[in-house]
Amino acid sequence: MKLGLGLYKSLLNDQNFSFAKQAGATHIVAQLVDYVKGGDNPTLTQNYLNGWGHSPNKGKLWTLDELIALRKQVESHGLILEAIENFDPAHWYDILLDGPLKLQQMEDMKKIIRDVGKAGIPIMGYYFSLAGVWGWTSVPEGRGNAKSVRFDASAIDTQIPIPKGMIWNMTYEDATENEFIPRVTYEEMWARLNEFLKVMLPIAEENGVKLVAHPDDPPLPYLRNTARLFHTHKHYERLLEISDSPSNGFEFCLGTLQEMEEGNVYELLNKYAAQNKIGYVHFRNVKGKVPLYQEVFVDEGDLDMVKVIRILKDNNYQGVLIPDHTPEMTCGAPWHAGKAYALGYMKGVIQAIG
Numbered sequence: 001m002k003l004g005l006g007l008y009k010s011l012l013n014d015q016n017f018s019f020a021k022q023a024g025a026t027h028i029v030a031q032l033v034d035y036v037k038g039g040d041n042p043t044l045t046q047n048y049l050n051g052w053g054h055s056p057n058k059g060k061l062w063t064l065d066e067l068i069a070l071r072k073q074v075e076s077h078g079l080i081l082e083a084i085e086n087f088d089p090a091h092w093y094d095i096l097l098d099g100p101l102k103l104q105q106m107e108d109m110k111k112i113i114r115d116v117g118k119a120g121i122p123i124m125g126y127y128f129s130l131a132g133v134w135g136w137t138s139v140p141e142g143r144g145n146a147k148s149v150r151f152d153a154s155a156i157d158t159q160i161p162i163p164k165g166m167i168w169n170m171t172y173e174d175a176t177e178n179e180f181i182p183r184v185t186y187e188e189m190w191a192r193l194n195e196f197l198k199v200m201l202p203i204a205e206e207n208g209v210k211l212v213a214h215p216d217d218p219p220l221p222y223l224r225n226t227a228r229l230f231h232t233h234k235h236y237e238r239l240l241e242i243s244d245s246p247s248n249g250f251e252f253c254l255g256t257l258q259e260m261e262e263g264n265v266y267e268l269l270n271k272y273a274a275q276n277k278i279g280y281v282h283f284r285n286v287k288g289k290v291p292l293y294q295e296v297f298v299d300e301g302d303l304d305m306v307k308v309i310r311i312l313k314d315n316n317y318q319g320v321l322i323p324d325h326t327p328e329m330t331c332g333a334p335w336h337a338g339k340a341y342a343l344g345y346m347k348g349v350i351q352a353i354g
């Protein structure tokens with residue numbers, strides 16, 4: 001098993017590749033969508049109502065040259081670019097919405113997946129969701145008053161509809177105030193995912209790319225009046241019904257899976273690590289479950305992270321673990337300190353269990 005660091009778009013630079021290397025990471029998971037505020041010092045949202053931001057990339061796909069340049073830059077630091085995490089909502093919104101540009105966007109996505117493969121990047125993480133990550137607040141109520149994410153369904157209206165022009169908690173064109181995405185059922189979402197994967201998995205396989213799905217964060221059956229595909233362990237496992245392609249797999253987010261109402265995360269991890277269905281792991285801990293939970297430091301939550309590493313080792317897991325969003329530590333670089341803390345913990349446990 002390998003240690004990696006996930007970097008937001010605003011952090012994809014030499015300084016942060018050095019930071020990753022210094023903290024013991026060997027791999028990078030890169031995000032190319034700019035959805036986090038704060039640039040060099042990113043911070044997770046405090047105002048969930050406004051969305052993560054705007055994507056200006058409608059019709060502007062990632063190019064093969066850009067992807068290759070990123071891989072080479074990562075490699076120049078002695079690191080490996082393991083994955084790209086998340087498609088740009090401006091590239092595939094009508095696939096998610098079953099809208100009029102769907103066929104064109106399917107062609108665009110084929111090109112992106114081919115180019116990710118041609119660029120020598122083996123994994124593409126994605127999150128097939130309309131509401132996206134939504135409804136959190138970041139509050140200074142973690143250990144030592146660290147700022148960390150809380151979700152409390154009772155404190156918000158979880159079914160506020162999504163304005164047109166927004167998807168996945170980002171706008172891709174001007175949002176229209178009084179027009180909203182109509183209610184979308186689970187069956188409709190499932191049909192959209194099924195169609196998407198039936199087309200993309202053969203392309204992914206041909207180009208040596210694994211497409212791995214993140215579970216729904218927060219894991220509610222409906223959010224913003226739209227169904228969520230992967231809000232329980234059983235629903236998440238259903239992903240594999242679509243295809244047994246080696247390119248079809250999980251972006252295994254421990255925290256999100258622990259937040260779900262039922263199910264045993266260790267059993268799920270053991271089962272799919274054994275089947276080689278895990279592209280990479282989001283290593284995050286949490287206290288509580290939906291409808292109320294708080295993200296916490298890796299060493300203090302409901303999950304036994306030592307047990308997690310042991311399960312991965314027992315299954316000879318060859319993939320990468322990255323810290324997921326972590327509580328922010330009170331200092332000049334809250335995000336970096338939080339990640340360094342998580343990476344140090346992870347490295348220590350891996351060495352001890354080795």
Ligand SMILES: [Mn+2]
Nearest residue numbers: 253256282324
């Ligand atoms: Mn995650």
